[in-house]
Amino acid sequence: MTHRPLEVQESLEERCNRILRNMEASLTARDRVGIQDFVLLDAYTSESAFLDNLRKRFHENLIYTYIGTLLVSVNPYKDLDIYSKKQMDTYMGVNFFELPPHIYALADNVFRTMLSEFNNHFILISGESGAGKTEASKKILQFYAVSCPSTRLLNNVRDRLLLSNPVLEAFGNAKTLKNDNSSRFGKYMDIEFDHRGGAVGGHILSYLLEKSRVVHQNHGERNFHIFYQLVEGGEEELLRWLGLERNCKNYRYLVQGDCAKVSSINDKSDWRTVRKALSVIDFSESDTEHLFGIIASVLHLGNLKFEADARGYATVKNNQEMQWVSKLLGIPGQVLQQGLTHRKIEAKTEEVFSPFSVEHAVYARDALAKAIYGRTFNWLVNKINESLANQDSSRKTVIGLLDIYGFEVFSVNSFEQFCINYCNEKLQQLFIQLTLKSEQEEYELEGIEWEPVPYFNNKIICDLVEEKFRGIISLLDEECLRPGEATDLTFLEKMEEKIGGHPHFVTHKLGDKNTRKTLERGDFRLLHYAGEVTYCVVGFLDKNNDLLYRSGKEVMQHSKNGIIKHCFPSSEPDTKKRPETVVTQFKNSLVGLTEILMSKEPWYVRCIKPNEAKQPARFDDVLVRHQVKYLGLMEHLRVRRAGFAYRRKYEIFLQRYKALCPDTWPNWKGTPAEGVRCLIKHLGYKTDEYKFGRTKIFIRHPRTLFATEDAFQVCKHQLATRIQAKYKGWRVKEGYLKQKEAATKIENCWRGLLARKERERRAWAVKVIKRFIKGFMTRNQPACVDNSEYLAYVRQNYLTRLKEILPKTVLETDSWLTPPPILKEASQLLQNIYTRYLVRQYVREIAPERKSQLLLKAQTSSMFKGKKENYPFSVYRPFVDTRIALEDINLKVLQTVQQEHIKYSVPVVKYDRNGFRPRLRQLIFTQEAAYLVEETKIKQRIDYASLKGVSVSNLSDNFLILHVICDDIKQKGDLVLQCDYLFEALTKLSVIADKQSCIKVVQGSVRFDIQPGREGFVDFKSGQESMVYRAKNGHLMVESTRMKSR
Ligand SMILES: Nc1ncnc2c1ncn2[C@@H]1O[C@H](COP(=O)(O)OP(=O)(O)OP(=O)(O)O)[C@@H](O)[C@H]1O
Ligand SMILES: [Mg+2]
16 A cells, blocks of 8 residues: 555644644634643642632533543533534534533543444443432433434334433432432443444443332432322322322322422423333333332332230231232232231241231331332343343443442431442542552553652542451441341441541541540441541441341232232242341442443543532532542542553554554554554654553553544545455456456367368368369369369369350350360350350341341352352441432333332443443343333343343452343343442342342353354453453453452
């Protein structure tokens, strides 16, 4: 990972400054009153300065102030608008010192520390009665209820956790002189969280309920709230069923303090809350029935009166109350009466019932009432615990809330105050151990330079109370258990005897003159860490024994009431063996509590009561100073000031923050201490901000740590993103590699396939080529296996090629593809077929006129082709129907020949038979005869029948000689003619006269008849130029140029 140390360092610095700025900025003018953290107090050793700050802030309704992480809370005795949902949101997830002090800040800090360090914590809320402990614990619980992640299931747990409070308060709290809602039992509540911070369950431990309150209350005090709530708020029908009247004054147990009605308490609405809460925390109908049955039966018991019979033994005076108790607890009246008025004594083999005196009966009745109520209270706590129990066994972390009775000093202090104050001594001892002592011991152990802070260690008082054999508790127990007449006074004497010299113990007898004045004879005084308390020994033994006569217990075992049955099981250990005394039980439970607390991280809320009058805006200096003193706040401040706010084992610190330095992330190779050194250097801690111990680093100011934590929070997200990115990258890369591998595999397979195909193709090609070559070599041999394919190929190839280059016309005879030898014959046949085909095509396409033309040309061809030299030049000259239009023939001539139908006429040159003079004439062929016409005269008519023959030379001249039969001398002889259209004229003649066979092509010379018996000759020869002349031999010489045949 890439770090930018400067940036981190800078941001750390900046962060510190920002926090300070924010702290400043977020402070309203009001918030600026005094100092928010006593650690910042200049005169930190001055109690007056401390008090001034507290007072100043209190008068501005700023009830919270820190001493480091310890929260000091002063009871405002009025509702402040600082517990809204908005406030909760403000404090959620914000560093402790970033906002003004608040119980929510502490709760949030504990919660987040628990989540990040995954360890257990407890918040010790201490202070004297009425200082606001219970309220503080409720605020914390409410904060968790809102701030924790919620699901339907978790909401259920949340509701139960919240609603367990009003129920426990109804049964365990009462109005005292000090507090209208004083907790008369100690309460330790564990809230269990899962790893996401969801509240998943809870568990409550209760300590020493002040049972004596059930039967007796001092003036101005009340019994437990539930009695008043039931009487005031209970529905008519319920009250009728319980045999109660809606008037507290009717019940003896409710009126001793003479203040059944208190303005600050609304019993009616509290009753409704309790009823609702009971249903949420899984109380069935019968549970509530039984529960209220018990509460009512206690009230009835209280009203039971006894009177002495003739023998002085107690009898029940008001039977009706008896019957109600009997009904409500489901115990037969007889049995109940017997139990209330007699004591069972076991004498050897038999049991004897010894009757009570009235006084004894009252005592037994009260004992029974106390026992019933006390055990019911325990049952209630267990029942709530069942409802809060978390079923899931996975590992949980807890935040414990300890709301235990505060130090109490009344005008008359009894056994209960002794226990309560002892408890406070124990908690102070724990506080000392966890903070003052352990802190200083730790500095010493870690070799940190340190100026010891003096503090009063109350161990000496704890020892005075609890030391084995010599402590007050041991002496009390001894006195309770020893045979013989032990009384409260003998107990006092014993104390004087055994611990008389102890500096924290004094009695009337032991005290000096002045002390005696303040002590009664039956009193003893303890110098508690919190101050002097004078206890009156009266009742100590009794209360410690908590005797419930055996018969009383047995009576309860008859009960049909489910809760009573459960609370007084018939299998209860034999009463012959003495049960543990109350104080020993209490001592043991405190030992258990100490163990629980010692295993957790402590946080403190110190509650201070500003005045005794429960009034707002009154700050009684003396009272507060006293509390500040005994709560050890000054010592705590001094230790805080001198010390270090935060320390952690090197391993743990490094483990958490190693991500903030590139050298320590992800793994540090050296020792953790060196790692932390390196980390701190990187973070730029100033030298006075920290110290290195032997195994731990000590950080002086919380803000340094918070800045580091903030940097870590930022870095954590970056890291998470990095890790996420790395992981995603890795996953994608893995995927890519897999795909690549698959692609390569497919490619390989595909290439293999292609190669195999190619190989097959080549093998095939080789085979084909081989066969081809072999075929080629044996192509001229007769068809055999070797050449059959080749020949087939040759054939096919030839035919295919032939098909492509077939001649387009018949004339292209020489373009026929030369066939291979084997196809010669076939080719010839094909050529013939094709030629015929072409001819047929050609013929089909010829028009009738052209056809007749061609027929004529064919005729000409058959007559002259290859015979006469100039024939080829005539071929392309088309024949026409006639060379002389009818109009050009003389009308006279026409009239003569018209009937014979003129077929053809052509101009000719006629050579006289004598002299061979050339004369222009018209030659006309009719159906019957050929006419030689000169203008208007028909010079000669030659009947076709008399046409003997026609001679033409083989040369290129245009001469024709018509030979006629000439029988008569008068008749004209043969005609020597020259015609430009020789071939046309002759062809026409041959067709018209059907004289084809008589047309002769001759060489050399032609003899002709000039007259019958007189012959003439025409000689033909080739010459340089065309000439016609009479040769010397009298022959007509026709010389014609030689023509190259085309
Ligand atoms: N934060 C607060 N805001 C307003 N009123 C408060 C606050 N804290 C306490 N009080 C008042 O003080 C009274 C006594 O407080 P609380 O019951 O918490 O005292 P306590 O310390 O539990 O006393 P005890 O030891 O007798 O049980 C409350 O009933 C309430 O009227
Ligand atoms: Mg309380």
